Amino acid sequence: MKSPTMGKSVDTSDMALFAFNNLIDEYDVEKSEVEAVIIVTQNPDGEGLPHAAAIMHGKAGLEDSVAAFDISLGCSGYVYGLSVLKGLMVECDMKKAVLITADPYSKVVDRADRTTSLLFGDAATATLLTNNPKVAIDRPLMSTRGVDWKSLFVQEGVVNMNGRAVYDFAREAVPKQIAEYLEKNKMDLSSVDLVALHQGSSAIIDAIRSKFSEHKGKFINNLEYHGNTVSSSIPIVLKEQFLDNDQIKVVLISGFGVGLSWATNILRKI
Amino acid sequence: MKSPTMGKSVDTSDMALFAFNNLIDEYDVEKSEVEAVIIVTQNPDGEGLPHAAAIMHGKAGLEDSVAAFDISLGCSGYVYGLSVLKGLMVECDMKKAVLITADPYSKVVDRADRTTSLLFGDAATATLLTNNPKVAIDRPLMSTRGVDWKSLFVQEGVVNMNGRAVYDFAREAVPKQIAEYLEKNKMDLSSVDLVALHQGSSAIIDAIRSKFSEHKGKFINNLEYHGNTVSSSIPIVLKEQFLDNDQIKVVLISGFGVGLSWATNILRKI
Numbered sequence: 001m002k003s004p005t006m007g008k009s010v011d012t013s014d015m016a017l018f019a020f021n022n023l024i025d026e027y028d029v030e031k032s033e034v035e036a037v038i039i040v041t042q043n044p045d046g047e048g049l050p051h052a053a054a055i056m057h058g059k060a061g062l063e064d065s066v067a068a069f070d071i072s073l074g075c076s077g078y079v080y081g082l083s084v085l086k087g088l089m090v091e092c093d094m095k096k097a098v099l100i101t102a103d104p105y106s107k108v109v110d111r112a113d114r115t116t117s118l119l120f121g122d123a124a125t126a127t128l129l130t131n132n133p134k135v136a137i138d139r140p141l142m143s144t145r146g147v148d149w150k151s152l153f154v155q156e157g158v159v160n161m162n163g164r165a166v167y168d169f170a171r172e173a174v175p176k177q178i179a180e181y182l183e184k185n186k187m188d189l190s191s192v193d194l195v196a197l198h199q200g201s202s203a204i205i206d207a208i209r210s211k212f213s214e215h216k217g218k219f220i221n222n223l224e225y226h227g228n229t230v231s232s233s234i235p236i237v238l239k240e241q242f243l244d245n246d247q248i249k250v251v252l253i254s255g256f257g258v259g260l261s262w263a264t265n266i267l268r269k270i
Numbered sequence: 271m272k273s274p275t276m277g278k279s280v281d282t283s284d285m286a287l288f289a290f291n292n293l294i295d296e297y298d299v300e301k302s303e304v305e306a307v308i309i310v311t312q313n314p315d316g317e318g319l320p321h322a323a324a325i326m327h328g329k330a331g332l333e334d335s336v337a338a339f340d341i342s343l344g345c346s347g348y349v350y351g352l353s354v355l356k357g358l359m360v361e362c363d364m365k366k367a368v369l370i371t372a373d374p375y376s377k378v379v380d381r382a383d384r385t386t387s388l389l390f391g392d393a394a395t396a397t398l399l400t401n402n403p404k405v406a407i408d409r410p411l412m413s414t415r416g417v418d419w420k421s422l423f424v425q426e427g428v429v430n431m432n433g434r435a436v437y438d439f440a441r442e443a444v445p446k447q448i449a450e451y452l453e454k455n456k457m458d459l460s461s462v463d464l465v466a467l468h469q470g471s472s473a474i475i476d477a478i479r480s481k482f483s484e485h486k487g488k489f490i491n492n493l494e495y496h497g498n499t500v501s502s503s504i505p506i507v508l509k510e511q512f513l514d515n516d517q518i519k520v521v522l523i524s525g526f527g528v529g530l531s532w533a534t535n536i537l538r539k540i
Contacts (some may be wrong), residue, residue: 024370033437036412042318042319042320042321043319044342046423046424046425047378047424047425047426047427048312048314048318048342048424048428048526049312049344049378049422049423049424050312050344050416050419050422050423050528050529050530050531051312051342051343051529051531052342053342053414053416054414054416054528054529054531055419056416056531057414057415057416057417057529058299058415058416058417058418058419059416060416061417062414062416063480064413064414064415064443065411065413066412066414067350067413067414067533068411068414068416068529068531069341069342069343069347069354069531070342070343071339071340071341071342071343072314072318072321072323072339072340072341072342073321073339073340074319074320077339077477080337080339083358083361083362084339084357084358086361087354087356087357087358087359087360087361087362088353088354088357088358089357090360090361091353091356091357091360091409092353092357092409092410092412093409108317108319131331139361139362139363140362141335142306142336142362143334143335143336144323144324144325144327144332144334144336144337145327145328145334146320146323146325146326146327146328146329146330146332146338147327147331148328149320149324149325149328149329152319152320153316153318153319153320154316154317154318154352155316155317156317157317159319173334174412179412196399201514210348244377258319258320258321258324259320259324259338260320260323260324261320261324261338261339263273263337
């Protein structure tokens, strides 16, 4: 299927809708079975009121009985979103729900600023969660360092990033959280087949994986194909390297970025 | 304690911080015990990147190990937020977390537009959720009608509301959802002590309660004191009429508005 190109006539809800339609088509889900839709985004349609999930709900022609809202998180958003939606589904006894990531930074990137304009790519993904999953979502670690939020923020419509500060943060905080996660779960990277870091930049991925030298080869880098697609980067790795590959059973995911916010979890095929 | 007045120097995260500090003070919670903070808002600080919860996290001096994000929902947001946070806490085995509502419509209200400028009030609330609660949160009904999102939206910094369409929606959809909720749970309003509707307008509250004539007196209207405080309206009713009143044990809450989105649930003292 062809995907739409971001432009004036394609908004966040359109990207979300496209991913949603591909998903329900691929997994043979009826629209009427979907009980909740969450969109992870910080670049919703218009001025963010209403939420993009409502607009997408309308465009998709979903039923009244669907819960829909946006989660405002950046590059850690997919890891958070999986656990938020899983928790809500258990709480509400839902059978099927969809987690969407759609955060087109082209809306806020200054094309003249080569530190950001060459970095980001627009993408949207949709993930089906069910009460009878093929992949288990373990218990995440989720963190925030709000005091450093000025490392990455939008002002007057343009994203400002202190690349060095984000790099230093990621190099310090992410390996530490991964190590804490592994220790807490009494495991090490030997029992993980793949590590899907947020695809922030090659330098960041290299810095993080250098802390786990023995298992360096498990850390995916697909930046040359997609760029930094914000909250979509991890699900893109999962789609390309995990879901359809029978050899890969256990994947560690770790997202980090705006907030500053970061989160780590493990997904395992059942 | 005095509360801050919204102005150029007081932002959404400041209102959230104020409510948060009052809460942990009142309930004698240590900052270090808080494991997650969610802010329900569609008017975050700046341009919404980062999320207000991160900025508040920094201002509050919370620890790295706190999960923090915003939920983008309007007047249904508190009802949704309770179940989202409850679900996440179970999923992540958290003991204490805080749900904040802070949606200052003064940021987007056109003061010359009397249909909206006289309606909205700024407020923030904070609710403590624990794994050993004094109030149980039942299973909600959550709905969305995205096809009608143009009844209430922001464009060029100003909120546009089709008051008639919102009124018609609320009058039709909310009593229907409440009735569905009661039927699903095999109960009627006789076993409810209080109904805390979103305080949208007196006309809307009157229209909804007229459908439940026998129990009309249970429907609170505090609009003359606070105005429409968006996602804060229900928790304000709960604070004023439910939490400290031993006679009131079971309250039905129902929020509705932007999206369009609506949700109903029951809270009961344990």
